Amino acid sequence: MRTITYLLAIVCLGLASCTVIRQGEVGVKRKYGKLNPNVFDAGLVSFNPFSTRVLKVPIRTTNQEVRMNLPSKEGLTVESEISILYSVEKAKVPYILEDVGQNFSSVLIMNVFRSAAADVSAQYMAKDMHSGMRSQIEQQIQEKMHESLRSRGVVVERVLMKSIKLPDELSRAIERKLAAEQEAQQMEYILDRERKEAERRKIEAQSTREAQKILAEGLVKEIIELRSIEAFRELANSPNAKIIITDGKAPLLINPQRD
Structure with missing residues (x-):
């Protein structure tokens, strides 16, 4: 019985004289209040429990x-x-x-x-x-x-x-400022859209005007007279009853009825 007691005491003393330093830590021994400059890495470290302590310090982040x-x-x-x-x-x-x-x-x-x-x-x-x-x-x-x-x-x-x-x-002041900036950006977007629409209309009007100018330049007197003759000819050949009013300047095809 006494032998078992001694064995248990030895085991307890052995456990008390060891400590485990975990990963991400280091250990430093302090003996009688004085620090040992040696640093122990992760693992099992033995020490005298009656005179020494092992201080553990994390070195991980x-x-x-x-x-x-x-x-x-x-x-x-x-x-x-x-x-x-x-x-x-x-x-x-x-x-x-x-x-x-x-x-x-x-x-x-x-x-x-x-x-x-x-x-x-x-x-x-x-x-x-x-x-x-x-x-x-x-x-x-x-x-x-x-x-x-x-x-x-x-x-x-x-x-x-x-x-x-x-x-x-x-x-609250920052929120009001942000709201005002958003409103200003929205207004700038609207104005930019209107400017682009106005520019589009301007370009469209210029294109129409140039097309009309080109057409007007191509309508010389001879072409107008030719177009008038063709129009009156179509009217004259039409079987329907018709009345033609003219100022006398345009060419006119007349087929009078004779007795």
């Missing part, structure tokens, strides 16, 4: 979501939800733990982010954060964070402004 109020250039407050994608350099993990501690995300990264975001957003109008300039603001925040964190071993991969809520009055 981490998504940190933050809600904060951003100041604008005109002094307004813009509610925002922003995601920070960052990772930690493997070789710098012991130094980060020594300088900042395991809570480096809130102590270091979040404070740097809040300062950088406030500095950048204060250079832009509130409406710019809701427009196509959002990507430019994201890029500047990322670069500003990179300047402060790169030497500490933190790589800021992206800063994404997921949602922006403008003040109600400004939102």
